Amino acid sequence: MKTDTPLTHHTGIHLPLICGPMYPCSNPELVAAASDAGAIGVVQPLSLTYVHGHDFREGLRLIKSITDRPIGMNALIEASSKRYLNKNVEWIDIALEEGIRFFITSLGKPRWVVDRVSAVGGVVYHDITERKWALKALDSGVQGLIAVNRRAGGHAGPLAQAPLLEEVSDLGLPVVCAGGIGTPEQFVEALQLGYAGVQMGTRFIATTECRASTPYKQSILDAEEDDIVLTERLSGIPVAVINTPYVQRRGTKSGPLARWMLRGPTWMKHLMRTIYALKSTFELKRTSLDEQGTKDYWQAGCSVSGIDKILSVREVVKRCADALAAAP
Numbered sequence: 001m002k003t004d005t006p007l008t009h010h011t012g013i014h015l016p017l018i019c020g021p022m023y024p025c026s027n028p029e030l031v032a033a034a035s036d037a038g039a040i041g042v043v044q045p046l047s048l049t050y051v052h053g054h055d056f057r058e059g060l061r062l063i064k065s066i067t068d069r070p071i072g073m074n075a076l077i078e079a080s081s082k083r084y085l086n087k088n089v090e091w092i093d094i095a096l097e098e099g100i101r102f103f104i105t106s107l108g109k110p111r112w113v114v115d116r117v118s119a120v121g122g123v124v125y126h127d128i129t130e131r132k133w134a135l136k137a138l139d140s141g142v143q144g145l146i147a148v149n150r151r152a153g154g155h156a157g158p159l160a161q162a163p164l165l166e167e168v169s170d171l172g173l174p175v176v177c178a179g180g181i182g183t184p185e186q187f188v189e190a191l192q193l194g195y196a197g198v199q200m201g202t203r204f205i206a207t208t209e210c211r212a213s214t215p216y217k218q219s220i221l222d223a224e225e226d227d228i229v230l231t232e233r234l235s236g237i238p239v240a241v242i243n244t245p246y247v248q249r250r251g252t253k254s255g256p257l258a259r260w261m262l263r264g265p266t267w268m269k270h271l272m273r274t275i276y277a278l279k280s281t282f283e284l285k286r287t288s289l290d291e292q293g294t295k296d297y298w299q300a301g302c303s304v305s306g307i308d309k310i311l312s313v314r315e316v317v318k319r320c321a322d323a324l325a326a327a328p
Contacts, residue, residue, distance in 0.1 A: 001188065001327040006174035007197035010123045010143060011102045012070045014038035015321050016197035017187065018146075019204045019313070020178060021074035021104060022154070022299075024051040024288045027211040028059055030204060032066035033313035038321065042072040042104055045091045051289070052211070056091055060098045072102035077110060096120055104146055111140040125176065129157025134168040144174040146199055151180025153201050153240045153301030156230065165194055182303030184323030191324065200316075202300045207313045215293030219244065223304040242304070244296035 007016045019026075019034030021044035028048060031041030041063075048059040063071055073095045075088045092103070092113060101122035105113050114124045118141070125144035126137035134145055147164045148157045157164065161177060168175055174196035181187055182203040190198050205212050206220045223242050230238035231252040241247055287297040311319075 001191060001324050003321070003324060005191070005196040007144065007176060010125075010174070011040050011072070013040045015317060015324070016176075016191065017317060017320055018042060018072070018104075018176065018197060018199040020199040020201040021047075021072075022201050022205065023047050024284050025201075025205050025210055025212050027052045027209075028054065028063045029066065029211070030207065030209045030313065031071055032063045033207075033209040034204065034317065035063075035069040035071050036067035037314040037317035038069075039317050040070055040072055040102065042074050042102075043095075043100075044074050045088070057094050057098065060095065060100070064098070070102060071100060072104060073100050074104045074106065075110075075113060076106045077108040077113060092116060096122070105142070109136055109140050110142055114141040125174075127178075128168065129155075130159060130164070131167040134171060134173075138171050138173065142173070144176065144196070145171075146176045146178050147195075149177070149179035151225075151302035152178050153228075153299050153303075155237055156240050156301070161190065162193060169194065180302045182306035184319045186303070186306065187320045188323045188327045192327070198320075200303070202303045203307055203316060204313065205300070206307050206310050207316060208310060209313045212288050213291045213293065215291065215296065216288055216298045217310055219296065219298055220300055220304050220307055221309070223300065225302045225305040228300060228302050228304065240299060240301050242296070242298045242300050244298065246296045250297075 003015055005016045015038045017039035019039055019041045021042040023044050024047050026044040026047040031043055034041035048054050049056050075092055077088060103117050103124045105124055106127040110124055110126050117124050123143040125146050126142045127146045127148055128134040128137055129148050145168060149159055149161045149164050150156050165175055176197040176199050177190040177195040178199040181190060181198050181200055187198050206217050219242050227243050228240050229243040229252055231241050232238055287295045
């Protein structure tokens with residue numbers, strides 16, 4: 001199979017593979033290694049600044065000192081917090097000043113990001129989980145879609161890989177598959193299905209360059225697909241995590257007050273989600289870096305079933321490239 005797709009043209013990369021933005025696992029060395037290997041690493045701003053302690057501009061420059069290949073940036077643009085929205089505007093402007101031209105937006109309507117980025121020749125891909133969100137993204141002028149399916153880590157969607165592509169394939173935009181891909185064979189299968197690229201997250205946590213703790217990585221190696229469960233207790237919206245003893249003790253359903261607030265008017269939903277965000281941001285930072293593994297609260301997707309070894313990022317990318325080159 002050919003390695004060139006609309007994604008490679010939009011990003012200037014060699015292989016249609018994205019190392020997805022992950023809170024809290026996207027440390028600068030991981031992002032840089034993915035890009036340097038021929039894929040594209042995507043910066044997650046809170047990971048860069050809050051978890052790994054870098055000033056945003058200086059963190060971008062650190063990544064660029066490791067690789068001269070293109071990198072991307074993720075922006076969560078839902079206006080649940082005006083302060084966080086303003087921070088995203090600042091981060092996007094800095095990223096543009098530092099030469100980043102590929103952006104992945106999540107939540108909300110990305111029109112204002114598209115306007116900023118397109119003005120300097122950049123492109124925006126938007127996370128979607130079903131057709132109605134894809135239509136809003138299309139109306140906002142995005143250049144591509146990240147189709148998050150039900151096997152993804154993070155906020156998984158309701159649809160399987162093939163039906164989700166079928167729902168949005170008529171919109172005239174390149175579609176990237178996100179969810180459940182951890183092996184070179186699965187990477188090739190997604191491209192053969194008609195996707196313009198693949199976004200991997202969990203596979204890149206289990207790499208030498210990722211700063212996630214050893215217990216976190218080992219849990220990914222040990223887990224099977226049925227060990228992934230959805231919890232509402234991180235954000236109020238189901239998030240995929242490994243079903244560890246800590247998750248079992250804590251439970252996966254929101255409490256009565258949280259459920260009541262999340263069903264309430266917009267201001268109440270935003271307040272509850274802000275409370276969740278503040279709590280989970282701190283908790284996930286602590287648990288992901290804790291080498292003692294005292295609180296095993298770890299995000300991952302169903303791709304764990306195909307991950308059985310810690311590899312270098314370069315080896316992950318090379319195996320995908322080799323499998324694609326060998327495919328008919």
